Each structure stands twice: as C-alpha cells, then as structure tokens.
Amino acid sequence: MTARILDGARVAREIRAELTPQVAAFAARGGRPPGLGIVLIGEDPASQIYVRSKARAGGEVGFWIDLHVLPASTSLADVLALVTTLNRSDRHDGILVQSPLPQAMGEGATRQVFDTIDPAKDVDGFSAESVGRLVQNRPGLRSCTPAGIMELLDRCGIDPAGRHAVIIGRSDIVGKPMALMLLHRHATVTICHSRTPDLADTCARADLLVAAIGRAGFVTRGFVKPGATVVDVGMNRLSDETEVRRFFGDGSPRIDERARKGSVLIGDVHPEVAEVAGALTPVPGGVGPLTVAMLMKNTLAAAEARAGRGT
Amino acid sequence: MTARILDGARVAREIRAELTPQVAAFAARGGRPPGLGIVLIGEDPASQIYVRSKARAGGEVGFWIDLHVLPASTSLADVLALVTTLNRSDRHDGILVQSPLPQAMGEGATRQVFDTIDPAKDVDGFSAESVGRLVQNRPGLRSCTPAGIMELLDRCGIDPAGRHAVIIGRSDIVGKPMALMLLHRHATVTICHSRTPDLADTCARADLLVAAIGRAGFVTRGFVKPGATVVDVGMNRLSDETEVRRFFGDGSPRIDERARKGSVLIGDVHPEVAEVAGALTPVPGGVGPLTVAMLMKNTLAAAEARAGRGT
Numbered sequence: 001m002t003a004r005i006l007d008g009a010r011v012a013r014e015i016r017a018e019l020t021p022q023v024a025a026f027a028a029r030g031g032r033p034p035g036l037g038i039v040l041i042g043e044d045p046a047s048q049i050y051v052r053s054k055a056r057a058g059g060e061v062g063f064w065i066d067l068h069v070l071p072a073s074t075s076l077a078d079v080l081a082l083v084t085t086l087n088r089s090d091r092h093d094g095i096l097v098q099s100p101l102p103q104a105m106g107e108g109a110t111r112q113v114f115d116t117i118d119p120a121k122d123v124d125g126f127s128a129e130s131v132g133r134l135v136q137n138r139p140g141l142r143s144c145t146p147a148g149i150m151e152l153l154d155r156c157g158i159d160p161a162g163r164h165a166v167i168i169g170r171s172d173i174v175g176k177p178m179a180l181m182l183l184h185r186h187a188t189v190t191i192c193h194s195r196t197p198d199l200a201d202t203c204a205r206a207d208l209l210v211a212a213i214g215r216a217g218f219v220t221r222g223f224v225k226p227g228a229t230v231v232d233v234g235m236n237r238l239s240d241e242t243e244v245r246r247f248f249g250d251g252s253p254r255i256d257e258r259a260r261k262g263s264v265l266i267g268d269v270h271p272e273v274a275e276v277a278g279a280l281t282p283v284p285g286g287v288g289p290l291t292v293a294m295l296m297k298n299t300l301a302a303a304e305a306r307a308g309r310g311t
Numbered sequence: 312m313t314a315r316i317l318d319g320a321r322v323a324r325e326i327r328a329e330l331t332p333q334v335a336a337f338a339a340r341g342g343r344p345p346g347l348g349i350v351l352i353g354e355d356p357a358s359q360i361y362v363r364s365k366a367r368a369g370g371e372v373g374f375w376i377d378l379h380v381l382p383a384s385t386s387l388a389d390v391l392a393l394v395t396t397l398n399r400s401d402r403h404d405g406i407l408v409q410s411p412l413p414q415a416m417g418e419g420a421t422r423q424v425f426d427t428i429d430p431a432k433d434v435d436g437f438s439a440e441s442v443g444r445l446v447q448n449r450p451g452l453r454s455c456t457p458a459g460i461m462e463l464l465d466r467c468g469i470d471p472a473g474r475h476a477v478i479i480g481r482s483d484i485v486g487k488p489m490a491l492m493l494l495h496r497h498a499t500v501t502i503c504h505s506r507t508p509d510l511a512d513t514c515a516r517a518d519l520l521v522a523a524i525g526r527a528g529f530v531t532r533g534f535v536k537p538g539a540t541v542v543d544v545g546m547n548r549l550s551d552e553t554e555v556r557r558f559f560g561d562g563s564p565r566i567d568e569r570a571r572k573g574s575v576l577i578g579d580v581h582p583e584v585a586e587v588a589g590a591l592t593p594v595p596g597g598v599g600p601l602t603v604a605m606l607m608k609n610t611l612a613a614a615e616a617r618a619g620r621g622t
Binding site: 127128129136138162170177180183186189191192195 | 422438439440441442443444445446447449451472473475481483487488490491494497499500501502503504506507508513
C-alpha cells in the first residue's frame with residue numbers, strides 16, 4: 001500500500017462542521033432554518049439508505065427536513081403536484097426527489113419531475129439552468145458528487161491546474177460536470193467512455209483519474225500512471241465470496257465483513273491500484289460522504305440566495 | 312497539398328437551400344415568415360460585416376429581418392429595453408445581439424443583455440437554459456459554430472464515433488459546446504488550452520483536431536497526426552506582407568490579395584498543415600459560412616417551436 005488515502009469522510013465532517021454555525025446564523029437572521037424537502041417514491045433499498053442519510057445529515061446541520069415517502073404506486077401527476085406545492089412553499093429552500101423513480105411511472109418521468117423543480121430550489125443541480133451556469137462558470141447550484149470531489153482535492157492540497165485529468169464516464173450528474181469543473185480549474189481534460197479505444201492507455205496518461213462507470217474493480221493497475229491521483233466514484237456491491245477474495249485477496253477483512261453483512265462495497269477501482277497510485281479515495285468513505293455534504297452546502301446556498309432575493 | 316478540403320461554403324449553401332422551402336412552408340402555414348431581430352451597437356467593423364452577412368442570409372432564406380443599428384453611445388438600459396420589446400413581440404422568433412458590445416457599456420453588460428433574451432428566442436444558443444440542454448443532450452438551440460462543424464462533418468461523411476477528438480480552446484461559444492457535441496457523438500474528447508503542457512504532443516494524438524484559439528497559424532505541422540481531420544475555427548487578419556509571405560510562402564496568391572485589400576484572413580492552422588492532414592477546413596470558406604447557416608436553422612427551429620406552443 002503506497003497511495004495516500006484521501007479521507008472523504010473526514011472532509012465531509014469538516015464541511016458539515018463549518019455549515020452548522022452558518023445554518024444557525026441563517027435561522028437567527030431569518031426566523032426559520034433552511035428547509036429541505038425530500039421526496040422518496042417506492043421501496044428501492046439503496047434509495048432508502050441514501051434518503052435516510054441525507055435526512056439525518058440535514059437534521060444534524062440544523063435544517064428543517066420535510067420528508068415525503070410515497071408508495072411506488074403514486075401517479076406521476078401526484079408527484080408533479082407535490083413538487084409544485086414545494087416550489088411555492090416559502091419554507092422549502094431545497095427540493096430533492098430521489099432517483100430512480102419507479103419504472104412504472106414511465107420513460108420520461110424522471111426528466112419531467114426534475115424539470116418541474118424550481119431551478120432556484122434544485123439542490124441536486126440537475127436543472128438545465130444550473131447545468132448551463134456551470135458550463136459558463138457562473139455561480140449556481142452544482143451537481144453534488146463532482147462538486148464534492150473538487151472540495152476534496154482542494155482540502156487535500158491537490159491542484160488540477162496544468163495537470164492532465166482523465167474521466168471515465170460521461171453521465172449528466174458526474175462525468176460531464178466533473179469535466180467542466182476540472183477544466184475551469186485549468187486542467188487539460190479527457191472524457192472517456194464505453195466507446196473509447198485503448199482505454200487503459202488513455203487513462204495511464206492521467207495525472208488525475210476519475211472513475212465513474214459503475215463496474216466493480218474495473219480500473220486495474222494498468223490504467224494508472226505511478227503516482228497519479230485516483231478518484232473512485234463507483235459504489236458496487238459484491239455478495240459472492242469468491243468475488244470478494246478475487247478483488248481483495250485471501251487475507252482481507254472484507255471476507256469476514258461479507259459473511260456478516262451479506263455483501264461488501266467495492267468501487268470502480270481495483271484494490272491493487274493502491275500499490276501504484278499516489279493518492280486514492282477509498283470506497284466506502286471517499287466520494288460518498290462528500291456528495292451528502294455538498295447537498296447540505298447547496299441547500300444553505302439556495303436558502304441564502306432566496307433570502308437575498310427577499311422571498 | 313494532400314488534405315481533402317472540407318468545403319464549408321458549399322455545405323452552408325446546401326443547408327440554406329434546404330431551409331428556403333421550409334421557411335416558405337412555415338410562412339404559408341402561419342401567415343407570416345419567421346422573424347429575426349438583429350441588434351448591432353456601435354461601429355466595430357468586423358461586427359458590421361457579420362451582421363450584414365447574417366441579415367443578407369436571413370433575407371435570402373425568406374425570413375423577416377428586423378435590423379436595429381444603435382450608436383455606440385446607447386445606454387445599457389436602452390439595449391435591455393429593446394431586447395424586452397423583442398421578447399414580447401409575436402413577430403420576432405429569434406433575437407441576436409451582436410457581440411462584442413461597446414466597452415463603455417461596462418464589464419457585465421454582455422452577460423446581462425444575453426440573460427435578458429428569452430431562451431426560446433436565443434438563436435445564438437448562449438442562454439444558460441440552452442447550454443444546459445446541450446449538456447443533457449436534449450433538443451434545444453445550439454451554439455452556431457460548433458453545431459455548424461457537426462453538420463459539416465456529417466455531410467462530409469466523417470464520423471467522430473470511437474475517434475479521439477482534441478479541441479484547443481475552452482470558450483463558452485466554441486470549445487466547450489464543441490466538446491459536448493463530439494462527446495455525444497461518441498468521440499473520446501480532450502480539451503486543451505493555454506495551461507496545457509505538451510500541447511503539440513497532445514494534439515498530435517487527435518484523429519480530429521479543432522483549433523479555436525484566435526492565434527494566426529498557431530497549429531503547425533507538429534500538432535497534426537498524418538491523416539487527421541483538422542477543423543480551423545480561427546479568423547485572424549494579416550496585414551503585414553512579411554507575415555503573409557512567412558505563412559503562405561513567396562508564391563502565394565494571398566500576397567496579391569493583401570496588396571489589393573490591405574489584409575488577408577488566416578485561421579489558427581498554419582497552411583503547411585494541408586501537407587499532413589487528411590482533411591482540412593479552409594479559411595475563409597470553412598467554418599465561417601456554416602455559423603451563419605446554423606443561425607438560420609436555429610431561427611426556423613425557434614419559430615417552429617413557438618408556433619407549436621401556440622404563440
């Protein structure tokens with residue numbers, strides 16, 4: 001193990017500790033705490049975990065959390081009506097609808113729900129308006145995962161300026177906004193994806209490699225230039241013991257963990273990368289906690305922007 | 312000279328020829344032609360040429376062109392008031408304010424004017440809403456220069472899928488939207504800029520190289536992989552005969568052209584690149600005419616979208 005471990009959980013605690021007095025000051029000034037409306041539809045276990053963790057973190061920094069848990073059978077019209085109510089509410093500064101929505105809601109439902117959220121309350125940073133402001137490098141609500149990664153790099157003293165950053169994955173919520181944020185911080189940026197030939201070679205040129213593809217242990221030693229910083233956005237679950245042994249080795253404590261819990265988490269980066277990378281985010285405890293911390297930061301920013309506009 | 316010349320002027324004529332009957336059909340259906348409001352403030356010679364060329368092209372495809380030429384002394388408030396009037400007008404489907412605005416108008420004037428244009432009429436594709444929709448790969452009004460380059464590549468049978476595209480320049484209106492459009496067409500995309508080390512080496516890995524930096528003849532032979540497609544977005548003016556000879560060689564007809572006209576145009580790509588590139592856009596007659604053609608296409612699209620919405 002040579003890589004420096006970039007402790008996202010610690011940085012996330014730092015951010016939340018900084019937010020707490022700011023939230024208290026907001027509440028003292030405005031006579032109410034920032035309000036975050038969270039909507040969860042259906043019973044997806046991962047979504048339940050995420051929502052619980054966001055609600056808890058929001059409560060801890062001092063937000064008013066308004067959690068709406070709706071059955072999977074809820075109609076799209078009812079979800080849109082709820083979002084419209086939250087848009088109009090003076091007490092809600094942020095609105096978060098946990099995705100994915102139930103499949104039964106239909107193809108375009110997610111986009112339609114996100115498009116209905118008032119961009120000023122879009123604390124996930126998913127609205128076209130917010131995304132456009134990111135491209136234009138103007139203030140706005142940013143997608144939480146890449147924004148959290150920028151905070152992590154900053155607070156760990158890793159400056160992307162003049163470095164070559166390679167991102168694997170081109171999603172709307174991670175790959176593309178990550179590329180733009182790194183570009184604005186003066187990195188030379190390459191975006192790779194499933195159609196990239198010579199993927200390992202391209203990645204091996206990176207000073208900073210961000211893996212956001214959702215494939216367990218996909219990024220192996222050959223993808224990584226010795227000394228590079230590697231950011232692992234993946235959250236994949238392994239439940240097969242043979243797989244756990246194959247990725248983590250026969251002596252790993254993860255084998256026991258799997259036996260106890262039924263599964264273990266693994267990122268998109270193979271554990272062997274710790275032997276070549278200069279710095280690495282762990283899974284769990286790397287990018288995940290930062291995403292939640294940035295959601296809190298966005299909610300306070302939305303509340304302050306709304307208060308500044310006199311609403 | 313080995314490179315195939317990608318004749319942007321011809322493709323632009325094709326696009327405009329296709330638009331003309333569509334514009335006539337729109338006018339026949341709606342009882343009025345699509346309307347384009349063009350606002351020019353001040354006497355910048357390049358802006359006057361651009362505006363004249365846009366107004367002429369719009370007239371030729373059958374648009375109603377409403378040209379407002381204002382003195383450089385116009386106040387920002389008056390420009391914003393004019394834009395607001397055009398926003399409210401039923402006859403104006405597109406609004407274009409030629410940049411740059413006079414310096415005297417102040418630092419944030421350009422952004423304030425662009426932000427005032429109704430995104431549904433923003434035929435330059437500069438609004439945060441339009442830019443966000445591009446990132447999300449959803450229908451919308453696209454920045455004209457990169458959209459024109461995509462049309463050119465398509466109509467010349469050059470498919471970016473699976474190729475490595477390198478873009479030099481990270482502007483809001485060319486570099487960044489170009490990167491996103493190529494990414495959505497499954498290229499692996501690298502964005503370079505003034506802070507990129509080893510720029511020539513990085514460019515020399517490109518199957519498709521887009522130069523958008525505004526420096527005469529900056530991209531020399533060493534930047535180009537033999538056989539690569541090179542797109543030259545630069546429009547730089549040379550008025551010094553020694554410079555013309557240095558770039559184009561002693562036997563070039565550009566020397567006479569400079570003597571007659573006082574200057575000649577040169578792109579960001581050095582003429583010697585024609586000896587190594589597989590395909591190359593000329594300057595003039597490459598990207599420039601496509602930008603105007605795409606503006607026409609955006610205006611018709613905006614008119615159809617507004618008509619479809621019943622306005």
